[in-house]
Amino acid sequence: MREVFVEIERCTACKSCEIACSVQHSKSKDLFTAILERPAPIRRVHVERALNFSFPVRCMHCLDAPCMAACPVGAMYRDQELGSVHVNKERCMGCWMCAMVCPFGAITADYVMKVARKCDFCRKRVKEGLLPACVEACPTGALRFGETEELVKSKRLSAAERAAKAVAVSMEPGEMTPLEMLRTMGGV
Amino acid sequence: MAVKNFDRPTQMLVERAAALKIDTGVQRLEAQQPQCGFGQLGTCCRMCYMGPCRIDPFGEGATMGVCGATADTIVCRNLLREEVGGASSHVGHARHVVASFKKMLEGKAPYRIADREKLMEVASGLGIETDGRSDTEIALEVVEKAVEDVTRQDDGPMNWIRLRAPAKEMEMWRDLGILVSNAHNEIEEAMHRTSMGNDADPVNLLLACLRIGLVDGYAGLHMATDFQDIMFGTPEPRMIEANMGVLEKEKVNIAIHGHNPVLSEKILEWAVKLEDEAVREGARGINVVGVCCTGNELTMRHGVPMAAHNLQSEVILLTGAVDAMIVDMQCIWPSSTRIAECFDTRVITTESFVKIPGAVHVAFEPEHADEEAQRIVRLAIEGFKERKGKEVFIPAEKSVGLIGFxxxxxxxxxxxxxxxxxxxxxxxxxxxxxxxxxxxxxxxxxxxxxxxxxxxxxxxxxxxxxxxxxxxxxxxxxxxxxxxxxxxxxxxxxxxxxxxxxxxxxxxxxxxxxxxxxxxxxxxxxxxxxxxxxxxxxxxxxxxxxxxxxxxxxxxxxxxxxxxxxxxxxxxxxxxxxxxxxxxxxxxxxxxxxxxxxxxxxxxxxxxxxxxxxxxxxxxxxxxxxxxxxxx
Structure with a gap:
């Protein structure tokens, strides 16, 4: 499965993801035309502030999604290929139950079109092999897209590197143990 | 790495760069994608420290900055600041030329009056008495009139507007209240107007943009052209060659890049005079080529080959055949020195306000123009000595043209x-x-x-x-x-x-x-x-x-x-x-x-x-x- 991960320490609150999301959800898909469209396109990612950080909040496409369980008309459904959660606009009756139960505040109410609006995982783009628009727009790599296992693995690798650096710095020069000898020859 | 599809010589060199693992603008542009929507729309304001503020173009988020500035105010202020950047460049250029011309008239700088007819045309247009006066006297008064356009405080229209603007348009500008008097005052006022807590009226700001437009046109462009023609000659038609194929492997290649002919004219003069030194070092001569606008100045007046436009100004260095690139002001990419250091190319900066890490700096003052131009040409010859015998990569393409209009x-x-x-x-x-x-x-x-x-x-x-x-x-x-x-x-x-x-x-x-x-x-x-x-x-x-x-x-x-x-x-x-x-x-x-x-x-x-x-x-x-x- 593929996911979007957020590296909160990299977010500069530039809101590029917000703009890209609006453009992606416009009719024209072009910034200069999209700003003139009515109704205006609605973004599905919101950069919010917490402590001294900023965080792009978007739908996490939960595996056990409360929005799906809460919807009284079965308007929320899962894309079987991507595993992402979507709104069936025909069914949605605008009760906002999904928004109420979402732990992330990732669902907004569109009072003009009378439907719930949420991240659609840029489903079409992703199926065409493109990155989700917010990920592509992020200039610092705070939003990353990839296979879940690879994203998690890269986190493990950076954790390991951090630990190794800490040890390497604090190590006293002394008698060479067999393990250290192995290390000088390319690692353990 | 996907590369763009440019004209053949540019493309060849961009691909050579990629093969050598040297980044060019192509990769740097790619790394900047996608570019910021707020920036592109002009709705990011950094004028004060309550900000930076951005206006949401889709109306969901902020509709005003902290101070209450709307998208209209922010965009128009930003536009005016861009105008100031542009006009300052041209007014600065013109002022440099006028100052050099004045030093020449005072006998302090080795230049001359090349087009007396143009001097007389400008002088009489400015209402200066020419009968029975020496060229120097007349020229000094022309200089005074030019200096007045950055010093006068009487609100009268700039001398260069009176000299060069069409009468009907001048009346129109008077009616619109945009007939400007002093270029430096206008630039100052535009910066003042756009700083935090001043002009918030978008239409008033746009009128200020027109004012800066006039500053650029008359205290910048017209003034620069007039003095350059008087000092270096008014261009006449001649045949030239263009494109990077004008570089010659066996010669000392000097590329002059930037804008101000006060520098490039002297380099050209000394490249001719020092040709023997180049020959002694095994070169078949010195080949001066022009890049960007100083290239245009040299080609219009002397038929110097037009080697490269601005986008090619870093690409041409990838030929490995440029022995020195001499730059003065405006449009100089900081990347030049990073590319030059991969070859035997010297990048030589000459202006005190245009320095680039990795470049050789030779402070070029009109008073010592001859000495400094010689030094620069000799640095190029040194570059050639290091390069001699090494492989170069000069695209064959060159075109011909009749220019000088x-x-x-x-x-x-x-x-x-x-x-x-x-x-x-x-x-x-x-x-x-x-x-x-x-x-x-x-x-x-x-x-x-x-x-x-x-x-x-x-x-x-x-x-x-x-x-x-x-x-x-x-x-x-x-x-x-x-x-x-x-x-x-x-x-x-x-x-x-x-x-x-x-x-x-x-x-x-x-x-x-x-x-x-x-x-x-x-x-x-x-x-x-x-x-x-x-x-x-x-x-x-x-x-x-x-x-x-x-x-x-x-x-x-x-x-x-x-x-x-x-x-x-x-x-x-x-x-x-x-x-x-x-x-x-x-x-x-x-x-x-x-x-x-x-x-x-x-x-x-x-x-x-x-x-x-x-x-x-x-x-x-x-x-x-x-x-x-x-x-x-």
């Missing part, structure tokens, strides 16, 4: 057709439709639009419709490289009417071939020449410039300078095509005013179109409307 040169040719009324043949042909209209191209090559050959394709589309193209700056390099300044292009690209006119003019000029269809009128400050020609035509017809079947175009906008030049043209009443869009679309007021509202004020209009064919059609339609209104 100063207004004086054009009138000289026209005078052969009609000695009493030289503009009449031109006007007759415009009336007949043989010349359907004219478009002036100015500005840069944009890395964003070069792959679509925006400038060259627009030019060809216009020529086909009998629209004459005149050009300056780096768009002139593009046209020369595309072969559009070659007589052969007249037969190849022009409509029948334009072809006939250019044949007749070629004959009048004493050539056995037609004139080329794209006329090189100089560097970017020489947009003044285009304005002078329009001014003369409008004057002769007793109409406003806005009534003429002409338009301006910055087909590949890069620099703030193009924004301020374009605004000057808007003030003159021209339709100005621009691509990509200036950063105004975040403001409904700015967008509407510049694309429609201005028509009622000056007759000018901004027109954005990124497709070369559609843009040419748009300008053609505009010319058609103007012709209809004139009843021709």
């Amino acid at each position: 100063s207004v004086e040169a054009i009138v000289k040719v026209l005078r052969k057709l009609n000695p009493e009324d030289p503009l009449k043949p031109l006007i007759d042909n415009i009336v007949d439709g043989n010349i359907y209209g004219a478009v002036g191209f100015a500005g840069c090559p944009s890395i964003k639009l070069r792959a679509t050959e925006m400038t060259d394709r627009m030019a060809v589309e216009l020529l086909r419709r009998n629209v004459l193209v005149v050009t300056t700056g780096c768009t002139a390099h593009i046209c020369a490289q595309a072969g559009l300044m070659d007589s052969a292009a007249t037969e190849k690209y022009c409509g029948e009417g334009l072809k006939a006119v250019l044949r007749a003019l070629g004959e009048a000029a004493g050539l056995d071939v037609p004139l080329p269809p794209v006329w090189h009128m100089g560097s970017c400050v020489d947009n003044s020449r285009i304005a002078s020609l329009l001014c003369a035509l409008a004057g002769r017809l007793d109409v406003k410039i806005s009534q003429l079947p002409v338009a301006g175009s910055a087909p590949e906008l890069v620099q703030e300078k193009a924004v301020s030049i374009g605004t000057w043209l808007l003030a003159l009443g021209l339709t100005v095509h621009i691509a990509p869009s200036p950063r105004i679309l975040g403001s409904p007021v700015a967008t509407k005013t510049l694309t429609e509202g201005l028509l009622n004020l000056t007759g000018g209009r901004a027109y954005v179109e990124l497709d070369p064919v559609k843009a040419a059609e748009g300008l053609y339609d505009h010319i058609t409307e103007k012709r209809k209104a004139l009843g021709i």
